[in-house]
Amino acid sequence: MPIDSSLVGLTSKPVWKTWTSTDALLYALGVGAGQADPLDELEFTTENSEGIAQKVLPTFANVVFSGGGDGPALPDDVDYSKLLHASQSFNLTGPLPTDGRVETTRTITGVYDKGSGALLTMEIVARDSAGQVVGTHRVRVVLPRLRRVRRRSRAVNHLGTADPQAGSRCHANNSTGPGAALPTQ
DSSP states (O other): OOOOGGGGGGGGOOOOEOHHHHHHHHHHHTTTTTSTTTTTTTTHSSSSSOOOOOOOOTTTHHSSSSSOOOOOOTTTTTTTGGGGEEEEEESSSSSSSSSSSEEEEEEEEEEEEEESSEEEEEEEEEEEEEEEEEEEEEEEEEESOOOSSSSSOOOEEETTOTTTOOOEEEEEEESSGGGOOOOOO
């Protein structure tokens, strides 16, 4: 798969995601909330404790905002069985509700030539039914054993203009600086 900057900006169709208070409770228990002391973190692990309103762990956004639906179309020769998770992060505009529904849209924000593969960065934006941003989830994955970019003479940002701060091995960049990319092998 030749890597080119035309991948940057590809966006998925919007997908609606829903969750219930039970989903949030099971997530909290699954990541160990209240494990050391069952009376600690009751706001995350029970919905019926007197005087304690249920809350959702902020990291639940990583589960709710990702997965499901069709992502941006990648070339047919991408071998998803070799895809490696590199990193993820998220920002929330406020606490997640215990029961919720958001519309997510996934966009490819960068493609980096790493020599033996490519680093692909994506941003998933979640909006409520009023169109307000609830949060943003950023994901970076490595697609190994891809052919190298033919032109590496300059880095290109998401606007298609030269990016003087990007490293020479960066092919397209929207939000991740060259120092954050994986080292060249």
